[in-house]
Amino acid sequence: MKVTGAQALFMALEGEGVDLVFGIPGGAILPAYDPLIDSKVRHVLTRHEQGAGHAAEGYAWATGKVGVCMATSGPGGCNLVTALADAKMDSVPVVAITGQVPTPAVGNDAFQEADITGITLSVTKHNFLVKDARELAETIREAFHIASTGRPGPVLVDLPKDVQLQEFTWSWPETVSLPGYKPTTKGNLRQVREAVRLILQAKRPVLYVGGGVIKANATKELFELATEGNLPVVTTLMARGAFPDTHELACGMPGMHGAYTAVTAMQRSDVLVALGARFDDRVTGLLSGFAPHAKVIHVDVDPAEIGKNRVADVPIVGDARDVIAKMLTELRRKQEEQGGAPDRSEWLSTLRGWLEKYPYTYEQPDDGPIKPQFAIERLCEHAKDAIVVSGVGQHQMWTAQFWRFTKPRTFITSGGLGTMGFALPAALGAKAGRPDRRVIAIDGDGCFQMTTQELATSRTEKIPFITAIINNAHLGMVRQWQEMFYEERYSQVYLSHDCPDYVKLAEAYGAVGLRAERPEEVDAVIEKALSVEDRSVVIDFRCDPREKVFPMVAAGSSNDEIILGPGDLRPIKDPAEAPIA
Ligand SMILES: Cc1ncc(C[n+]2csc(CCOP(=O)(O)OP(=O)(O)O)c2C)c(N)n1
Numbered sequence: 001m002k003v004t005g006a007q008a009l010f011m012a013l014e015g016e017g018v019d020l021v022f023g024i025p026g027g028a029i030l031p032a033y034d035p036l037i038d039s040k041v042r043h044v045l046t047r048h049e050q051g052a053g054h055a056a057e058g059y060a061w062a063t064g065k066v067g068v069c070m071a072t073s074g075p076g077g078c079n080l081v082t083a084l085a086d087a088k089m090d091s092v093p094v095v096a097i098t099g100q101v102p103t104p105a106v107g108n109d110a111f112q113e114a115d116i117t118g119i120t121l122s123v124t125k126h127n128f129l130v131k132d133a134r135e136l137a138e139t140i141r142e143a144f145h146i147a148s149t150g151r152p153g154p155v156l157v158d159l160p161k162d163v164q165l166q167e168f169t170w171s172w173p174e175t176v177s178l179p180g181y182k183p184t185t186k187g188n189l190r191q192v193r194e195a196v197r198l199i200l201q202a203k204r205p206v207l208y209v210g211g212g213v214i215k216a217n218a219t220k221e222l223f224e225l226a227t228e229g230n231l232p233v234v235t236t237l238m239a240r241g242a243f244p245d246t247h248e249l250a251c252g253m254p255g256m257h258g259a260y261t262a263v264t265a266m267q268r269s270d271v272l273v274a275l276g277a278r279f280d281d282r283v284t285g286l287l288s289g290f291a292p293h294a295k296v297i298h299v300d301v302d303p304a305e306i307g308k309n310r311v312a313d314v315p316i317v318g319d320a321r322d323v324i325a326k327m328l329t330e331l332r333r334k335q336e337e338q339g340g341a342p343d344r345s346e347w348l349s350t351l352r353g354w355l356e357k358y359p360y361t362y363e364q365p366d367d368g369p370i371k372p373q374f375a376i377e378r379l380c381e382h383a384k385d386a387i388v389v390s391g392v393g394q395h396q397m398w399t400a401q402f403w404r405f406t407k408p409r410t411f412i413t414s415g416g417l418g419t420m421g422f423a424l425p426a427a428l429g430a431k432a433g434r435p436d437r438r439v440i441a442i443d444g445d446g447c448f449q450m451t452t453q454e455l456a457t458s459r460t461e462k463i464p465f466i467t468a469i470i471n472n473a474h475l476g477m478v479r480q481w482q483e484m485f486y487e488e489r490y491s492q493v494y495l496s497h498d499c500p501d502y503v504k505l506a507e508a509y510g511a512v513g514l515r516a517e518r519p520e521e522v523d524a525v526i527e528k529a530l531s532v533e534d535r536s537v538v539i540d541f542r543c544d545p546r547e548k549v550f551p552m553v554a555a556g557s558s559n560d561e562i563i564l565g566p567g568d569l570r571p572i573k574d575p576a577e578a579p580i581a
Contacts, residue, residue: 002167002170003170004031004035004164004165004167005130005133005136005165005166005168006031006034006164006165007035008136008137008168009032009035009097009140010035010036010041012140013039013041013140014039014040016066016140016141016144018066018068020041020044020059020068020433021043021068021069021070021097022046022052022053022055022056022059022067022068022069022070022429022432023044023049023052023069023097024045024046024047024049024072024076026072026073026076026099026112027072027073027099027111027112028072028073028076028099028100028112028160029070029071029072029076029098029159029164031161031164031165032070032097032099032164044432044457044461046428046457047453047454047456047457048425048451048454049069049077049079049080050079050082050083050421050425051424051428051451051453052069052070052080052083052425053069054083054419054422054424054451055067055425055429055457056068056083056094056096056429057087057090057092057094057412057426057429058389058412058425058426058427058429058433059429059432059433060087060092060093060094060152060429061409061426061429062409062412062433062437062439063409063433063434064217064409065093066093066148067092067094067095067429068096068097069083069095069096069097070096071096071098072099072112073098073100073101073112073114074112074113074114075114076112077099077114077116077120077156077158078116078119080098080120081119081120082417082419083154084096084120084124084154084156086414086419086422088123088124088125088154089415090211090238090414090415091152091153091211092153092154093147093148093153094153094154094155095147095154095156095157096155096156097156098116098156098158098159099159099160099161099164100113100116100161101161102160102161102162103160104162117129120156124153125146125151125152125153125154127156127158128142128143128155128156128157128158129158130158130159130160130163131160131163133163133166133168134168137170137171137173138173139157142178145178146178149185150181150185150301150302151215151301183301184317185301185318185322186318186319187299187316187317187322188318189326191314192327192330194314195273195314195327196327196330196331197334198295198297198313198314199229199231199271199273199297199327200338200342201271202269202270202295203270203346204265204269205229205231205269205270205344206231206232206234206265206269206271206273207222207226207234207243208234208254208266208274208275208277208283209233209234209235209236209239209242209243209275210238210239210275210276211236211238211239211277211415212276212299212301212320213242213275213276213408214238214241214276214408215276216276216301216319216321217321217408218319218325221321221324221325222242222243222324223243223244225331226243226247226249228328228331228335228341229335230341230342230344230348231249231273231344232249232250232251232265232348233249233251234251234254234265234266235250235252235405236253236255236277236280237255237400237413238413238416239276239277240400240405240411241406241407241408241409241410241411244405244406245404245406246404246406248348252355252401253400254266254283255280256285256552256555257397257401257550257552259358259401259551260354260358260551260562260571261355261358263551263553263562264559264571265354266291266559267292267559267560269291269293270293270294271294271295271296271297272296272297273299274296274297274298274299274300274312275299275323276301276320277300278300278305278309279305279309279310280416284309284310284559285556285557285559285561286556286557286558286559287309287310288558289558289559289560290310290558290559291310296311296312296313296314297312298310298312298314298315298316299316299320299323299324301318301319301320303317358551360373360550360551362374362547365519366519366520367518368517368519369518369542369543369544370516370517370541370543371519371543371544371547372398372470372544373398375470375516375522376398376399376403376442379403379440379442380403380404382523382526383440384404384406385437385438386410386439387409387410387411387412387430387431387438387439387440388403388405388410388440388442389412389426389427389442390411390413390414390423390441391421391422391423391442392413392418392419392420392422392447393420393446393447393475393476393478394444394470394476394477394480394548395444395447395476396444398549399411400413401549414426420446420447420450421450422447422451423442423451424441424443424448424451424452424454424455424467425451425457426441427439427441427465427467428454428458428465430465431458431464432461435463438466441465441466441468442470443467443469444470444475444476445469445470445471445473445495445502446474446476449495449500452505452509455506455510455511455536455538456510459509459510459511459535462534464532464533464535464537465536466530466536466538467537467538467539468529468539468541469538469539469540469541470541472543472544472545472547473494473497473545474493474495475492475493476493476545476547477549478493479545480549484548484552484554502538502540503538503540505538506536506537506538510535511537512529512536512537513537513538513540514538514539514540515540516539516541517542522541525541550563550564550565551563551564
């Protein structure tokens with residue numbers, strides 16, 4: 001059968017099971033947008049390519065499948081760059097298809113030419129420039145394979161216009177053959193045994209769970225390992241929901257704005273089991289002071305992560321699901337031999353004591369203003385089962401702290417790159433992928449203004465979700481740092497509570513706009529928002545601009561220097577809690 005490159009693109013996408021792509025057409029990708037009309041693939045026309053990229057990420061997060069975005073050459077591809085970098089940092093499987101000027105014009109500074117494979121080299125897992133349409137189907141297969149296997153990530157396929165128009169005889173490659181790409185997914189059994197030996201000997205073990213556990217769909221195995229081994233769990237920002245917050249072994253989120261218990265459990269641990277986590281500086285604080293007495297077991301599918309920041313005593317390269325399942329089998333065998341899990345009552349009761357003594361706190365005065373944490377807690381109370389998406393800043397940290405996550409793939413956030421503007425398009429993508437689920441974006445007023453236009457996409461494509469703006473009239477997180485570390489010299493952080501008027505803006509986009517200004521209005525506004533099914537809702541929560549996120553470990557400090565609250569409030573050092581020598 002004779003086809004054009006453009007037709008082959010959609011046949012290949014269909015062959016990969018793609019049902020949805022997000023994108024914007026333009027000159028160099030025009031040939032591909034024609035066969036799209038006849039294909040089974042749904043195209044969601046976003047209002048900005050960055051939106052298409054983040055929507056593909058949100059889709060991938062929520063569904064576990066590969067998200068796909070499309071853009072034209074030059075400015076179209078360039079507008080995808082932030083989303084690709086975001087997907088790279090957070091290991092999100094995305095395939096981006098870009099148009100390119102015709103091959104004879106490549107390198108000529110042709111109209112709308114940008115060297116997108118060069119530009120995205122460092123922010124993609126891999127990229128391709130297809131020079132012959134006969135290689136197209138194979139390249140698409142390879143792109144999906146690379147994006148979704150090993151450590152997932154974004155892959156870009158650049159298609160010159162003449163390649164899209166080239167006619168050739170279609171054939172579908174049944175297999176993918178990439179001799180240079182063979183990720184190690186099976187964990188080494190000898191290492192697994194050594195890991196379990198250490199875990200069983202440990203007095204103060206902690207499972208340090210990262211986003212890799214969710215990516216590997218390993219949360220069931222994790223639950224069994226934790227509960228059968230009586231092992232406390234911390235879940236990083238990327239792993240919220242990997243283990244239920246409601247479980248007695250859950251110690252919360254570690255890191256710069258993590259729970260005292262999670263941070264200090266790691267500091268005092270004697271065996272730290274890192275599962276799909278990467279010892280990010282936001283988690284470790286000052287690296288030399290991080291978990292100083294812990295032996296480290298590091299499980300990661302990406303060998304480059306192991307030993308990158310912290311030497312691993314037991315390195316295990318492999319897919320988290322495979323390795324955790326093997327650990328579980330070994331743990332069961334050993335525990336049966338020794339008559340059950342080791343007695344960890346002392347360690348667990350210490351942790352429970354900290355949880356009680358140092359919970360996340362805030363005070364909501366009856367007469368206002370609304371505290372951001374209160375709005376988020378009330379939202380969680382009313383919509384426990386929602387998929388939550390956040391922007392970047394204070395509201396992101398409060399969401400991670402105050403929402404009680406119990407299931408994987410229910411918290412979608414930009415962790416590694418920290419991309420403001422992520423929430424709205426990612427929520428759009430999540431809802432497009434999971435139309436059966438309620439999706440709530442919790443966004444900052446600054447972040448919201450970076451990608452607001454995707455409300456138009458939501459309206460025209462009938463993909464409704466709720467956006468709760470934690471409107472503190474500021475670039476709040478930056479304001480917090482200026483208050484704490486720059487002697488309250490506020491520089492370029494004021495945005496205003498009422499410009500734009502978020503209610504009117506929502507209405508202009510065909511969404512429902514709601515506002516809460518006093519604490520007593522919060523519940524009613526949330527109930528109203530949840531009663532709307534057929535269109536998006538924007539809630540303007542007018543919040544206290546002075547509220548700061550605590551606990552906090554200042555950048556460059558050791559995690560032992562954790563500050564619990566305003567006025568440099570430090571934990572009362574109980575001799576029993578002193579660092580273990
Ligand atoms: C694209 C981008 N630009 C700048 C920053 C730096 N930055 C981090 S948090 C933040 C403030 C975010 O403000 P807002 O969205 O209102 O959220 P808040 O912190 O007030 O909750 C800024 C400017 C960023 N992370 N991303």
